[in-house]
Amino acid sequence: MESLRIKNLRSLSDTGKIQFKKINVFLGQNSSGKSSFIRTLPLLKQSAQVKTLSEILWYGPLVDFGSFDEALSRYAEKRAIEFGFELSISNRTLSRQSRFRHRIAEGNTHVELGISIRPEKLGLNSPLSTEYSIRVFENDITLAINEKLKVTNFTINNEDYTSATSSYLLFRSFNLLPNIIETNRPELRTQLHNSIIDVIKKHTHKNKQDENIGTTAARLYPASPSVVLEQLKVLDFGTHWKYKISSWTADSQDVQKITALLIAKHFCEIFEGIAEFLSRTCHAIQYVTPLRASAERYYRIQGLAVDEIDPQGNNLAMFLKNLSVEESESFAKWTGKTMGFEVRAKLSEGHVSIVLSERGGKEKVNLADTGFGYSQVLPIIAQLWTMTRKKNYGSYTRFFAIEQPELHLHPKMQAKLADLFASLIKEYPESNFKIAIETHSEVIINQLGKSIEEGTLSTEDVGVYLFDQGGLDDSTIVRESTFDKDGYLSDWPIGFFDSEAM
Numbered sequence: 001m002e003s004l005r006i007k008n009l010r011s012l013s014d015t016g017k018i019q020f021k022k023i024n025v026f027l028g029q030n031s032s033g034k035s036s037f038i039r040t041l042p043l044l045k046q047s048a049q050v051k052t053l054s055e056i057l058w059y060g061p062l063v064d065f066g067s068f069d070e071a072l073s074r075y076a077e078k079r080a081i082e083f084g085f086e087l088s089i090s091n092r093t094l095s096r097q098s099r100f101r102h103r104i105a106e107g108n109t110h111v112e113l114g115i116s117i118r119p120e121k122l123g124l125n126s127p128l129s130t131e132y133s134i135r136v137f138e139n140d141i142t143l144a145i146n147e148k149l150k151v152t153n154f155t156i157n158n159e160d161y162t163s164a165t166s167s168y169l170l171f172r173s174f175n176l177l178p179n180i181i182e183t184n185r186p187e188l189r190t191q192l193h194n195s196i197i198d199v200i201k202k203h204t205h206k207n208k209q210d211e212n213i214g215t216t217a218a219r220l221y222p223a224s225p226s227v228v229l230e231q232l233k234v235l236d237f238g239t240h241w242k243y244k245i246s247s248w249t250a251d252s253q254d255v256q257k258i259t260a261l262l263i264a265k266h267f268c269e270i271f272e273g274i275a276e277f278l279s280r281t282c283h284a285i286q287y288v289t290p291l292r293a294s295a296e297r298y299y300r301i302q303g304l305a306v307d308e309i310d311p312q313g314n315n316l317a318m319f320l321k322n323l324s325v326e327e328s329e330s331f332a333k334w335t336g337k338t339m340g341f342e343v344r345a346k347l348s349e350g351h352v353s354i355v356l357s358e359r360g361g362k363e364k365v366n367l368a369d370t371g372f373g374y375s376q377v378l379p380i381i382a383q384l385w386t387m388t389r390k391k392n393y394g395s396y397t398r399f400f401a402i403e404q405p406e407l408h409l410h411p412k413m414q415a416k417l418a419d420l421f422a423s424l425i426k427e428y429p430e431s432n433f434k435i436a437i438e439t440h441s442e443v444i445i446n447q448l449g450k451s452i453e454e455g456t457l458s459t460e461d462v463g464v465y466l467f468d469q470g471g472l473d474d475s476t477i478v479r480e481s482t483f484d485k486d487g488y489l490s491d492w493p494i495g496f497f498d499s500e501a502m
Helices: 034-038 040-049 185-201 210-217 225-233 239-245 253-265 267-283 316-321 325-339 372-389 411-427 442-454
Strands: 003-007 023-028 081-090 108-119 128-136 139-145 151-156 168-171 179-182 286-288 341-348 351-358 398-403 433-438 462-469 476-481
Touching (some): 023 034, 023 411, 034 040, 034 433, 034 462, 040 267, 040 286, 040 398, 081 267, 108 267, 139 253, 151 253, 185 253, 225 239, 286 372, 316 351, 316 372, 325 411, 341 372, 372 411, 411 442, 442 462
Parallel strands (some): 023 433
Antiparallel strands (some): 128 139, 139 151, 168 179, 462 476
8 A cells, every 4th residue: 555545534624645754754733633534544454454335434443433424524524534555566466367367467456546535325324335545557446335235327438337347246254354255257358358359340351250269369368458458469360450440549449449448357356356466465564553462461361362462552472472482572673772671571370471571681670660652662672573574475565544642651761662663664674564553642743854864774764744733623634744855844833842832
């Protein structure tokens, strides 16, 4: 996920396109909308983890937006909440079911996906319909469905293909987007394939048979108009064909027509590839709430597998207990190196304790006997450590969203945490994870600037986004502030951190 845009969610009438960097910092006064933005990440995750009636599970185990009507911005000009994504998806993923998948070039395709959710009728608790706007292969697709998963509109470049969806069967599973299958696939494919033959036939010699044209044209696969043109130029339809298409460009009407028909013919695979990519990205989101669990002296051992730490850190002790001896020591040495204290789990008579020690020290202190800040920072650094265990997540971005990491932390500890963020980006430059931070901490901002000044980070690694709401009755305006090479912020409001400015 390269960017996210939100419209009409609470105070966010339109965030504009938020281009994600490796470290993303969201700042603003209370109730300015920054929390609503960052909580959209766990909102997407919880929506992808269960079957829902609509795309979004507004109230779930991670965050609570209430309902559609409660989440809808009171500034909305139309009753629709919209999410816009920019995705970079491998060509093979978009053509996963194609018989000619092996012919498709390696690389990624830029995809823009919009999801607009709106009530079907006036009034509260109305069934919700969804419209997907997709730009892929330089073509614009619109697919609209109602809450019963019936297609109400399907267009490609504003040309109506709704009749081609009569055989579509949509259903929901554990994905953000619905699944689509074709119940009479051969008939639909034949209909669209014959339309492609009709376009090609206009430019071939009259002695060319439809069957021969169809067999050769079946090798075409969906792509951008320029790539489709390349495919057409190598088709062996004789001298007459080569002469007729020699002047064609990617903008030629029939190239555009064939491109659209190929997209319609393979739309289910394309949509499935987009859905899988987005859902995997959403499933991989990790989230830490602003208030984490307080320390307990003992935790009762449970026979549960812990795949990831929950947003409050309630299962941190079980996570540490389930680490192998090698992993446990690796984690302890890593926390000692990055934060100055080592963290381990200690087992005793059916219970487990979390104990801390100085780096390289032998004396261990129960977490319950340390300052409150340690229990608040541990879920953050433990999740960061798990992200380092797998250095490459393929083409799927792994987001780590943190609300107010500075709570209950001394400025020195806040600075160490900011240094940890920076060191992870430098140490694992090829890892496809991104950190999103909602904060009020001037220390964290200044420390990131220092990391840029010292060369640990580059100016392109950090994005700082200011959320400004004039008052409780105003919508939020979002603007980006960037660091220069010396670590100073440009376009920074004077007195932003001053108490009088708040």
